[in-house]
Amino acid sequence: MSQNPPRPGSEPRKPRPARHSILEDAASVPTITTPGLGPFEYRDEDVLTFPEGLPAFEKLRFFVLAQALEFAPFVFLVSLERPSVRFVCAPLVLLAPDYAFELLPGESIPAGLEPGHYAAASGTHLLLAILTLPEHAPPTANLVAPVLIHSVRRVGVQVILAGSAYSHVTPLPLLLAGGAPC
C-alpha cells in the first residue's frame, strides 16, 4: 500500500449520535441526520472516501452510504463533513441492468480504482446513479455520470462519461418502464 488515506471518520467531525430511548447502548452507534431525513445509523464500512469529492462539491471527501428500509431501493450519499449535502441515489442495476462503461486510462481516476470495464451488475463494485427530484417535474437520473464505488476499498468517484449516449437527465419513469435509457 503506497498510499494511506486518512481513516474515514477520524478527521471530519462526526455528528453527535442520536439517543435512542429503548436501547441505551445505541448511543454508541454513529448516526447521521440530513435535513428531512434520518437519523441513519451507519457502520465504519458505510463511510466512503471520494478523494476528489463530487463535481460541485470537490472539498467533501467522506460520504456515508445511508439507507433505510422505508426508502429502499433508494440510498443516500450523505456528506460526513457537511450533512446538509446529500444525494439520492439508486443502484444502476435496478435502473438500467445492462448499463456499462469503460473507465479509460488517462481519465481522472483516484487511487484505489483502476481503468477498466465496469458493469452495473458486479460483486466487486457498486454503480449508483444520482437522482434529481424536482418538486414539480418527474425525477431524473444522471446516467452520464455514474458513481463508482469499490466495494472493498470503499473508495468512490463520480465518473464523467465522454461521448455517452446516455443523458444526464434521464426520466426515471422511462427507466422504470424499461425504456431506452438515453
Added chain:
Amino acid sequence: MLVFRRKVGETVVIDGRIEVQLLEVTGSRVKLGFTAPPDVTVMRKELFLTLEENRRAAGFRATESFSGLAARLRSPAPDADSSLDLPPA
C-alpha cells in the same frame, strides 16, 4: 452555430481574449488547447452538466411523494437485494 474549418496549429479567438487552438487530430478525436484569462472557466460540457445537476440533486427536499416513489419502486419487487451491504473489508 458558427462553423470554421481549421487545420492543425490554427487558432480561433473568442471575445478577443480566449484562444482555442487545434493541436492534433487522431482519427475521430481532436485535441484542443485553450488559452483564457483566469476568470474564464473552461471545462468539458458533460462535466459542466453534471456539476449543475449535482447542485440541483443535492438540494432536493424529502417529501411524502419521495417516500411514495420509493414504495412504488419496491412494489414491482425487483429480485435484487434491496440492501446494499458492502462486504467486510
